[in-house]
Structure formats: structure tokens, C-alpha cells
Amino acid sequence: MINNNTKKYIFSRGIDDYFTGVHKAYKFTSLFFKEVIKKPFHIREVINQCFEIGIRALPLITLTGFIVGIVFTKQSRPSLEDFGATSWLPSLIGIAIVRALGPLVTALICAGKVGSSIGAELGSMKVTEQIDAMEVSAINPFKYLVVTRVLATSITIPILALYCSCVGLFGSYINVHTEETSSIISFYQDAFSTISFLDIFTGVVKSIAYGLTIGLVGCYKGYNATQGTRGVGKAANQAVVLSMFLIFIEEVIIVQVSNWIRYF
Amino acid sequence: MDKSRLQHIINTDESVISIKGLYKSFEDLEVLKGIDFNLFKGENIAVLGKSGTGKSVLIKIIVGLLKPDEGEVYVLGQQVDKLNRKELDALRLRIGFSFQHSALYDSMNVYQNLAFPLTMNIKNLSKKEVNNAVDEVLDAVGLMDKLNQMPSDLSGGQKKRIGIARTLILKPEIMLYDEPTSGLDPITSTEVIALINEVQQQYNTSSIIITHDLTCAKNTGNRIAMMLDGQFLRIGKFEEVFDSNDEEVKGFFNYNFIQ
Ligand SMILES: Nc1ncnc2c1ncn2[C@@H]1O[C@H](COP(=O)(O)OP(=O)(O)OP(=O)(O)O)[C@@H](O)[C@H]1O
Ligand SMILES: [Mg+2]
Numbered sequence: 001m002i003n004n005n006t007k008k009y010i011f012s013r014g015i016d017d018y019f020t021g022v023h024k025a026y027k028f029t030s031l032f033f034k035e036v037i038k039k040p041f042h043i044r045e046v047i048n049q050c051f052e053i054g055i056r057a058l059p060l061i062t063l064t065g066f067i068v069g070i071v072f073t074k075q076s077r078p079s080l081e082d083f084g085a086t087s088w089l090p091s092l093i094g095i096a097i098v099r100a101l102g103p104l105v106t107a108l109i110c111a112g113k114v115g116s117s118i119g120a121e122l123g124s125m126k127v128t129e130q131i132d133a134m135e136v137s138a139i140n141p142f143k144y145l146v147v148t149r150v151l152a153t154s155i156t157i158p159i160l161a162l163y164c165s166c167v168g169l170f171g172s173y174i175n176v177h178t179e180e181t182s183s184i185i186s187f188y189q190d191a192f193s194t195i196s197f198l199d200i201f202t203g204v205v206k207s208i209a210y211g212l213t214i215g216l217v218g219c220y221k222g223y224n225a226t227q228g229t230r231g232v233g234k235a236a237n238q239a240v241v242l243s244m245f246l247i248f249i250e251e252v253i254i255v256q257v258s259n260w261i262r263y264f
Numbered sequence: 265m266d267k268s269r270l271q272h273i274i275n276t277d278e279s280v281i282s283i284k285g286l287y288k289s290f291e292d293l294e295v296l297k298g299i300d301f302n303l304f305k306g307e308n309i310a311v312l313g314k315s316g317t318g319k320s321v322l323i324k325i326i327v328g329l330l331k332p333d334e335g336e337v338y339v340l341g342q343q344v345d346k347l348n349r350k351e352l353d354a355l356r357l358r359i360g361f362s363f364q365h366s367a368l369y370d371s372m373n374v375y376q377n378l379a380f381p382l383t384m385n386i387k388n389l390s391k392k393e394v395n396n397a398v399d400e401v402l403d404a405v406g407l408m409d410k411l412n413q414m415p416s417d418l419s420g421g422q423k424k425r426i427g428i429a430r431t432l433i434l435k436p437e438i439m440l441y442d443e444p445t446s447g448l449d450p451i452t453s454t455e456v457i458a459l460i461n462e463v464q465q466q467y468n469t470s471s472i473i474i475t476h477d478l479t480c481a482k483n484t485g486n487r488i489a490m491m492l493d494g495q496f497l498r499i500g501k502f503e504e505v506f507d508s509n510d511e512e513v514k515g516f517f518n519y520n521f522i523q
Contacts, residue, residue: 138381
């Protein structure tokens, strides 16, 4: 009988689950914004988490940023050569990396590396009742675990994104240098001549949004993990998939908005 | 539940936990179906019952981890499900909860596990005060040499005892033990039983001890409660509870007896 029922209501139950899920996520997010402004701030734990996240993601971001810089320059060169405009290369690369590639590459790497580990960590704490253990010793686990981690991702990811842009530009310079032997100073002067304050500002704002997303999604999935060890794997996995999806949506929206501002 | 079957033996005036008509279900599954009892000051109650009857759910409701559907749950004079976060935290500081699977923080070593509840709840403690408190509870559970180990390097029984130590560090007035002896060998069980009794004496706590183990129930409980199908079938002194022709009660007794 139960089987029949579940079959019969499979759609309505799916829709139900979807909306309760959205509601839960909304409540989780608003709880974050409520708790983040309340004492105690657990500043030391935030700093710990920042270091942990930074160290975890740094090697991969260095490598990827560097390669993206080289590859992107290599790929753009032929098209610019057709117009005899290779001297524009630094400014083109500068804009592309600072506006789009740096923050996006950083966000995607952190979604994979940091988001999954937050999801798995909180997920295993949840299923082994460590979160309940905090709760019963009168420690607010949401503040201690969630708020600190989300703050840490929102602080660290913008910094990593700026770093990634610099490394990307350096990779690009290596490529430019081997072809045209320009000096690094003139390369960076060229690159930054077209980058406005607005570019860097939107890059940082964007990265903060990505950081918030990665932290919130990772924590949300981990915090609501069920079904024992299987749930932990699921939480980690879903944290990556969902945060990448949301990052792309945010990217589209933020590009739109910043373009409006730019041409206003 | 048939009230005449309840047999209150200890009759103190002050009850630290008082539960009336408690119901709790998860979706379609009815777990608790009308629990009534009082835990008196200084008393240990051992709750016996089959796996899945809702023993863990009961004590989780007592500390406010789960909300009751119906009924009143008073702990130290306060109705648990009506408290706000701050009041609930204040109450929880007076309750120790030892988890069925220990629930030690596995990113922290034993020292940090024990110090964590203390430093998070009491500001401006000196390093020395924290060390002293940690030493005291570690000594109480007899695991002084494990100070710097990670929980993953401890045996099941050691984890249980560290879990108990972690709750003792806040000097609770009520202790809730969830299956303190399950999965332990008889010798370690005996040690844990002795520990529970010591805690009762030394810290003057009132406790609820959830267990499957009759030896543990008999040796720690001033009263025994037999939980069956979401209700307390019988509650009273050990002999009184088991002086019964009830199949389920006898089943419990015989099984432990064969062992
Ligand atoms: N959070 C929850 N959500 C849904 N069902 C739950 C939840 N917690 C417990 N249950 C269900 O409630 C019933 C009682 O669970 P509980 O953990 O209290 O059993 P127990 O008496 O402690 O058993 P054991 O001796 O095996 O620990 C079980 O059937 C369990 O599936
Ligand atoms: Mg249980």
C-alpha cells in the first residue's frame, strides 16, 4: 500500500520536496545573515578557516591561473594578428582575466575543492552527532561551524581571485615575452591601462558573491546530511554541483548589471 | 497507560525532570505514545527497552534536540520546548548528555575535546584553570594518559568514557547516558557502571541511564523503567519490574539471564 501511494504521488511529492527544499535553503540563508551580526564572533575560528581554505586551494589556483593566462594569450594571438593588432594583446588579456576569467576560474576551483570539503566535513559531523553534541553543550553550532566557514569563503575567495588574475597575467606575459620580448613593466602598464576601477570592483563583488555561494551551499548540504556515510558523500557531491550551477547563474546576472552600470 | 501499574518507590519532593503525556512521531511513525514519569533529585533511573522503541528520542526531547508533539516536559522547573535559544542554552549547561556513539569531535584531540565546551561557555578562563578542569575529569574516567590522542585512535570504550568526561567538565546537575555500556566487554562495562555511580555520588547528579544491559540497569538504577512500544510499561525497583508474567518483560530478563 505504501508502495502504491509513493508511486501515485511521485510527481506531487517531487514538487513538494522541491519547494520545501527552497524554503529550507531560504531559511538557512536568512539565518546566516541574522547570526553573522550577532556576538560571539569566533574571530579566531574564522581566521583558521581562511588559512585552511587558502592553503587548500592555492596550488591548484596558481597552476590553473597560470595555464589559463598562457593558453588564452596563445589562442587570441592569431585573431589579433589578422588585424595587425597584437599590441592590443595585453589590454585584451587584462580585461578578460580581471573581469571574467580570474574570478570565475577561482570560484569553480574553490567550489570543487573547498565546497566539497566543507560539505563532507559538516556532513560527517552531522551524521556522527557531533553537531548535536555542540548543541547540547550550549554551543551554537550554526554560529561556530556555518557562520565562520561562510565568512571565511567570502573573505578568502576574493583574495584568491585577485591572486589568480595576477598569476594569469603573469602567464600571459610569459607568452607575450617569448614572442615579442616586451618588458614585464610595459606589459603590465598596457594591461592595466584599460582596466578601470569598476572592473576590479565588480571582480571583487562577484567573488564575494561566489564565496558566499560556495560557503552557504557547502554548509547547507553538509548541515542537512542524512542517511549515514552515504549521506556524507552525497552532501559533498551536491555541494559542488549546486554551487557551480549557482555560480554560472550569478555570473550572467552580475555581467548584465555591471554592463548597465558601465554604459549608464 | 494504566496508572495503577506505575509504582513510585522513591518519593522525594523535588523532581528534576517531570514528563506528562509525551507523544512524538516522525511522519507516519509513532515513536512515543504517552510517557509519564518523574526523575527525583539525586536519583538514577535506568530505562530498559528494545531497540527502536524511542529511548534515544526520549532523552533528545529532554535536552531540546527534538520537539515533542504533545505533552509537557519540565526540566529543572522549566518547560523545555517553550524556551528561547538563550534560556535553552542556560538550561543545557546544567544537563550532561553522553551520546550513544560518543560523538567526539574528530578534528580535535582529547584535550581539545574536553576543553572546548568549557572555553566556549566560560569566558576568560586561564590556561591553568582549563588544564586543571581537564585533568580532573580525565582522572575521573581514568584516562589520564590519553590526553593528546585523537578520537580515531581510541577504542570504543575509551571514546565512551571521554564522552562522559566531556559532559562532566561543565558540572551538570542531570546526566543523560545513552547506552553507556553497549558494545563494551564485561570488564570495561563494570568500569563504566562504577563510573556512573561515582558520578552520582561525587557530582550529586540525577541521571537517566538508557541501556539494554540488565547488569548495568540493576547496578546503576535506583529505579528501573521498562519501555515498550513507546510507553513506560513498568517503573519501579528492579525486582518489582521483573516480578511479572508479561511476555516482553520476561523476554528481556531471560535473554540477559542466559548470557
Ligand atoms: N530524526 C529522526 N527522524 C526520523 N525518525 C527517527 C528520528 N530519530 C529516530 N527516529 C525513529 O524513531 C524510532 C526510535 O528511535 P530511537 O533512536 O529512539 O531508538 P532507541 O530506542 O534509542 O533504539 P536503540 O536501542 O537501537 O538505540 C526509530 O524507529 C527511528 O527510526
Ligand atoms: Mg538509541
